[in-house]
Amino acid sequence: MGELTIPCMLMRGGTSRGPYLRLTDMPENRDQLAELLIKIMGSGHELQIDGLGGGNSLTSKVAMVGPSRTADADVEYLFAQVGIADKTVDFSPNCGNMLAGVAPFAVESGLVYANEGKTTVRIRNLNTNKLIHSTVLTPNKRVEYKGDVMISGANSPGAPIELTFLDVAGSKTGKLFPTGQKVDVIDGIPVTCIDAATPVMIVDASSLGKTGHEAPKDLDADDIFMQRLEALRRKAGLLMGMGDVSEKVIPKPILVSPPQTQGVICARYFVPNRCHKALAVTGSIAIVNALCNEGTLAQELVQAELGATAFKLEHPTGFIDLTANWQNGEVQSVSLVRTAKPIFSGLVYLN
Incomplete structure (x- = not known):
């Protein structure tokens, strides 16, 4: 042909x-x-x-x-x-x-x-x-x-x-906490900027007027919310030393909230201008690392047990299970199926 x-x-x-x-x-x-x-x-x-x-x-x-x-x-x-x-x-x-x-x-x-x-x-x-x-x-x-x-x-x-x-720490920035802080405040909103498998910005859903349990299509349809989330993401990218991220898909925004059922925490992950219908593997690893570090927004939100190895994360279509592997008091690797x-x-x- x-x-x-x-x-x-x-x-x-x-x-x-x-x-x-x-x-x-x-x-x-x-x-x-x-x-x-x-x-x-x-x-x-x-x-x-x-x-x-x-x-x-x-x-x-x-x-x-x-x-x-x-x-x-x-x-x-x-x-x-x-x-x-x-x-x-x-x-x-x-x-x-x-x-x-x-x-x-x-x-x-x-x-x-x-x-x-x-x-x-x-x-x-x-x-x-x-x-x-x-x-x-x-x-x-x-x-x-x-x-x-x-x-x-x-x-x-x-x-x-x-x-x-x-x-997994420092996948793009070279540091687990690239801003040097476990919690930063951007436009009055507390966030955790963490880089583990992928750089993300973790936000308590309630601080943006959400429950964190909304369906992805409902979050996508809220133009004002999505514009605000994107503005926060771009400023987080600057704080993380990534420069202008307006044309990049990282860092990814993640809304977290208390679990609805048996999970450790509930998450809504954005890719970044649309809510993921499940939860990205790399994003879930970033959440696990946040839960394993005292003082992060995610760890404090649900009072996650420090030193835990098993994590069930809730997302819009169910759960994802991960295992943290510790060595000398730090997470050295994260596994899942x-x-x-x-x-x-x-x-x-x-x-």
């Missing part, structure tokens, strides 16, 4: 979905790469009608995976958040949900040889330069996707994929 094509695997990773591509098929220049991803996803149209995007921030994500250039990892993973109506690409954040599909893709594409029973893939995230260990079931040395693990925000159960995020589902594998046309 004459058109240029590249191999692609479309997969649900956690509560997100997007194409998984090989880094070796991608241009190294970030501007050229961004232009290519905009074409692949069909950005510039609210339905992304000409591409693989699904017209939602959770389905306009791309994972690119390649061989590792360092001995401490097996593969490298570059994440891109691609705009929908806007032709934009942000390489600054990581995505822990898309990360759930990285180990399966690495095995399927021959980047990693599977072991009998289980295979642990050491992943270096190029967005944050942090390491994540992902363990997948590989009976007969093949990835097992079927299972009975249900995660909130996904339609179908799957086999467990264990993710352990190592050395996700699932992934392959949707198709083939060629994407670059016309």
Whole structure:
């Protein structure tokens, strides 16, 4: 047919979905790469009608995976958040949900040889330069996707994929508390600016006139609230040393409130101009680190037990369970279980 094509695997990773591509098929220049991803996803149209995007921030994500250039990892993973109506690409954040599909893709594409029973893939995230260990079931040395693990925000159960995020503090800023404070006040609103797996701004929902239990669509529809939250986010970005973040998706705003049921805390996570229908993996790790540090807004709000290891976080469609791993009085890593589902594998046309 004459058109240029590249191999692609479309997969649900956690509560997100997007194409998984090989880094070796991608241009190294970030501007050229961004232009290519905009074409692949069909950005510039609210339905992304000409591409693989699904017209939602959770389905306009791309994972690119390649061989590792360092001995401490097996593969490298570059994440891109691609705009929908806007032709934009942000390489600054990581995505822990898309990360759930990285180990399966690495095995399927021959980047990693599977072991009998289980295979642990050491992943270096190029967005944050942090390491994540992902363990997948590989009976007969093949990835097992079927299972009975249900995660909130996904339609179908799957086999467990264990993710352990190592050395999560300072993913982008180099510091767990980049402002030097556990609580800052921006425009009269107390916030906690914390950088663990991803930089976030945590706000008590009540300080913005919300319960924190609202449905995402209701928060999205409140234009005045959303404008105020964005203004706070941009000022938080400056305080965190990130400069002008108006064209970036980080730091992410998180509203927290007391739990409604058996969770430790309730969260509404923004991406950043729309409320997530569940809770991002990286955002949940940031919340856990806030709960583990005395004096943060989240810890004081619910009087979280210091030294706890198990955390159940409430979000709009259910819960996410995480485990904090402590060493010398500090959280060294955070673990959780996700699932992934392959949707198709083939060629994407670059016309």
